[in-house]
Amino acid sequence: MNCFYSIKDERRVEIKIRRSTFICSMKYVENVDEAKAFISSVSSEHKNANHNCWAYIVGDKAEMFHSSDQGEPAGTAGKPMLNALQSYSMTSIAAVVTRYFGGVKLGVRGLIEAYGEAVKNAIGMEKLRKLVKTKEYTINLPYAFHDSFIHQLKNFPGEVTDTRYFDIVSLDFAAEDHAASELEKMLDSCQSAGKLTFIQREMEDK
Incomplete structure (x- = not known):
């Protein structure tokens, strides 16, 4: 690419x-x-x-x-x-x-x-x-899963743009568009297992 x-x-x-x-x-x-x-x-x-x-x-x-x-x-x-x-x-x-x-x-x-x-x-x-179309995800997960999840995120091109700490951890991750489908497979799997919840919206980095 x-x-x-x-x-x-x-x-x-x-x-x-x-x-x-x-x-x-x-x-x-x-x-x-x-x-x-x-x-x-x-x-x-x-x-x-x-x-x-x-x-x-x-x-x-x-x-x-x-x-x-x-x-x-x-x-x-x-x-x-x-x-x-x-x-x-x-x-x-x-x-x-x-x-x-x-x-x-x-x-x-x-x-x-x-x-x-x-x-x-x-x-x-x-x-x-770097100019690249991205998709941004807001991901909510428990503290106990945070470190493991961050390690998994390193397999996908993108960056954590914000992290908020409440009773759970809520983070925003901007994934490069070409890697979004694979990331979503991982997120869907984790969500199905009850490890996290997420929402997605499109954006473009300028």
């Missing part, structure tokens, strides 16, 4: 290379219109910069993407930015790299490396978020 990643909060990182300043701004976007709006916003903010180059990828399977060198030599900015995003299997993402020229030319290779590095630095600021 192909997995894709994005970010939660907007990111911004600045690097300096041979007197030029490169500022990478990055944001989660859901569609092309949101990507274009973000690009326009950053470009307006840095309207006095020499260049505001950009790249975006959207779509559940990262099938829609575009980039622009915005005045830099062809293939030296937008494409390496897009390549950086794709190398991390990203989608629902827009990136703008703003350049303030410092008076020293970097050459074709230098520009490619600088724009790619700016994007990679922004990606590396925090862990990426």
Whole structure:
């Protein structure tokens, strides 16, 4: 199964290379219109910069993407930015790299490396978020069965998103959609044996 990643909060990182300043701004976007709006916003903010180059990828399977060198030599900015995003299997993402020229030319290779590095630095600021459809289950069980049950849950891709302790333990588990049917078989078996009760609802992690 192909997995894709994005970010939660907007990111911004600045690097300096041979007197030029490169500022990478990055944001989660859901569609092309949101990507274009973000690009326009950053470009307006840095309207006095020499260049505001950009790249975006959207779509559940990262099938829609575009980039622009915005005045830099062809293939030296937008494409390496897009390549950086794709190398991390990203989608629902827009990136703008703003350049303030410092008076020293970097050459074709230098520009490619600088724009790619700016994007990679922004990606590396925090862990990426895995984008995957999930089903969330609320599971109620006695304390005596809790440790054993948690051990069984480790066999299924997903995460415990909340746990509440009352006279019983009530926990929420978000399972990746492709593993939901097998998880439900296990839950049904445990429920039939009187070990727990559960309910399920669909959600999507963004």
